[in-house]
Amino acid sequence: MVASLVALRRPDYGYALLQRLTDHGFPVDANTLYPLLRRLEDQGLLSSEWNTEESRPRKFYRTSDEGESMLGRLLDDLAAVQTSVTGLIQGVDR
């Protein structure tokens, strides 16, 4: 979810996002990602619009302002977890 919100700072459609996430080391199942995008949209964290200019109509998602602030909180949490884990690793004698 965090990865999707980060990646969709640049608008993209379902399958292209799937590939970008996989390329960046976030292998995610298509049957998980597509419904997730819709739920995030329902929650107002993503905005979307249909692009009909290309070969087939595609729905492009983009991280909304609300999604951005949620993402900020999530990234803070992740950073805190990272700090704690690092601290724990360093604190344990081998």
Add this chain to the structure above:
Amino acid sequence: MNTLTDRYLAATLRSVPTQRRDEIANELRASIDDMIEARTDGGQDATTAEREVLTELGNPDVLAARYADRRLQLIGPAYYLVWLRLLKLLLSFIPALVGTIVAIVEAAEGKGFGAIGPGIFTAIQVAVQIAFWLTVTFAIIERTQATVDLPGWTVDQLPAAPVRPGIPLADTIASVIMLVLTIGYLPFQHYQSWVHGTDGDNIPILDPGLWRFWLPALIVVLVASLIFEVVKYRIGRWTWALFGTKALLDLAFAVPLAWLALSDRLLNPALGERLSWLADADNRNILGLSIAVGTAAIVVLDLVDTALKTRRQTA
């Protein structure tokens, strides 16, 4: 036009909310086409690519449930423990009780050992009914709650954790439901006992004369027990004062009940006209003695159990 993709889309959209169906259909079709295209660009033939893509997307019912954000469980972890406890409690004695009553009624009608079959059959039926309705109720609670609770859940919504190792909420809920059912049964049996006279009228199981004093008194004791359960839960653990109150309440219910049973005043004398077995005074005395002994045994076991808990929790 009925390709695998069409069939997959139809299967998925069947259980997706109607107002979003078209949009999801368009988007999902575009995504599937994208995925197929990526594979055919890599040199696969279109049919194999389509099969592989749809296999990757998996069971359409699961996908639809994810789109609709639907629970894929009948009763989730939030209610499972309460459900299980209540189910065990209800199944532990109601089927046996009803089955025994039916067997007694059948025996009273002169069927002898043939009465055991209907008794067991009824007990199984009652057990199935209890399990079914309890589960349906909890499944409905699960679903109504889920739509309210799931979106935007934050840590702030966590209820304060009850710091009470002594008295679990589920125990209290189960006791309260039991008491309410018992209170409800007393007036209920007066109007609907499933025993009918020769003229088709309903014959109450308990002596209607008891309504002048004893049954209202017993209901007062039961209501007091109900209040006691709530107070006990708020206090959060057993104390000797609570144990004393419970002992008083138990005795206030059990002693009149046993005494009425022993002096043959509990059951409706009119039952004897319908059930010849009950017309015999000896049989009535045996039944009264069984009720009295059973009541005493339950009270003693309950009080010993409570005393042990109290000693553990006050230590």
